[in-house]
Amino acid sequence: MAKTRGRYDVVIVGGGGTGLSAALMLGRARRSVLVVDGGQPRNAPAGHLHAFLSRDGMPPGELLEIGRREVAGYGGEVVAGQVESVTGTSGDFTVELGDGTTAHARRLLVASGLVDELPPVRGLAARWGRDVLHCPYCHGWEVRDQAIGVLATDTPMALHQAELFRQWSADVTLLLHTAPKPADAALERLTALGIPVVPDEVTSVTVTGDRLSGVRLASGMAIPLDALTVAPRFTARADFLAPLGPAPVPHPTGMGTYLAAGADGRTEVPGVWAAGNITNPSAQVLASAAAGATAAGAINADLITEDAEHALKEWRNAL
Template identity: 60%
Template sequence: MVDVEVIAVTDQLKDRYDVVVVGGGAAGLSGALMLARARRSVVVVDAGAPRNAPAEGVHGLLALDGTAPGELLERGRADVRRYGGQVVSGRVDGVTRDGDRFTVALADGRTVRARRLLVTTGLVDELPDIAGVRDRWGRDVVHCPYCHGWEIRDRAIGVLAVGPMSVHQALLFRQWSEDVTFFSHTAEPLTEEQVEQFAARGIRVVAGEVAALEVADDRLTGVRLADGTVVDRDAVAVSSRMVARAGFLADLGLRAVEHPSGVGELVPADAAGRTSVPGVWVAGNVTDLSAQVGASAAAGAGAGAQINMELITEETGRAVDAARDAFSAASEARVSALVTGDRNHGL
């Protein structure tokens, strides 16, 4: 039986915390849970715009496969609150350093101070400007075969060439279906090697710019080219450009950088999540563009443990310094007493 104190749900921020977590997804809640269980004062500030909101379920997450994204987050919030952590609604607009602490400014005018900052704000999927793509995103317009491949297995799948990973994406989705069509759209021509690979795997290539996706009875039915040709498809895979939500870190000198593959922008950090700005940590998609929910949760938990250890090290150093100062003061007092005693004895 878990021995925890039940804390009332509140959006009332305290003046300061050991750690402010910006972003309330899998990474942020896992990091906050680890810190709350370590008896740290922690608050999660969540803007309420999870990347996976359009999806029906979270997949590939052991024991929780198929759980609705909203349900998973609600369970996570409850876990954090059971151990005394706070989860509040709000959008962080900026962060500045204030001595050895950070001041976190929310869009509604509230501010809060923290000794450490864990950023888990995730990313934004920038989608091609093709009619129907945004409306069907997360349903029958997908990007990750490990997230959605099983749900569209053995169906007619189209892959739109809109990013540097499109060829790779087509080869991946071929694992889930024998009926895969690659729409070259406005991309550079395929190399001889890619043509050979597609032919060997039975992936059809359709040339011409894509104008729109066809939808009927609330389901995707095909891909319409600019010349009016419609190719029947049940699902379409699109490589989005993934951009970290990190603009609010600019005043700290921390900015997103381009991923080497060209698929988007991320906040650089070491393997533990430590950024180039002391005291600022990142976890999840904001620094790992390809991380799924399970990997993001693990990264958040790991970063939480590392932050706790960093705080312990800092507190231990202060305690040692205080003990040394106390010992030095006591020693000086004893020496002073002895000298005074000797003088009195001499009189």
């Protein structure tokens, strides 16, 4: 028989900024909370996080360590592990962990995030989060006025990224790689912005010392760069929900999958909420943390309603 960790008001899958923010809110609301953290935060490769008011420039791991201490201060539990499956119904979910233990929960919050899938370009993955980038609001300031390449995997997204990064540097090059050639109107727009377009496929990233120095093309040509930006495909971390749902769906951008949820994080499955990058792939840490707090408030309100209805039923039965 599997060992149980106990029964909680809420089990949160994912101990990043979203999950910890939700756990903090719920702990302060005197709810019993278990956070199961898989230890694979999406921003782990990055040395620092930015655009987080009062925490700009902080290493991501430091923010999470502070968050774990704050959650523990209100009685919340944070454990390292993987959630293998979730079964049951609202009010009585069973969460099975990879070590064979189980936890029971009245409500479930999915904050397990996404997996970024990078193009198979030699040397690219090793630089991810350092000088191979995605979000200009996270890293644009650090590469301002430098030579920036935009690696195209999808033409509309690449055009968007090229124009975005042009805000931070006048030296931006669009590398079409395997993406189709843009329409003439889009090419004219790039020309007007001073963004050259290179049609060849990129075969590798070049590094000098401990810094990206450029890319090499299939033709053998080398293009010097200080930074490379790419829009990865993303996959929702939601396999454990298979016995229960909700199922990930294609994102409107066509760049991967996500979990659809309402503004407060409520999904189509009663008792299941979702928040953070798994519902909004473009959300930065601050926005994801806010989404966790919003979902926590909605979950607590739902539990309050259930508790009141249960008390009313018992009171009537006692008359």
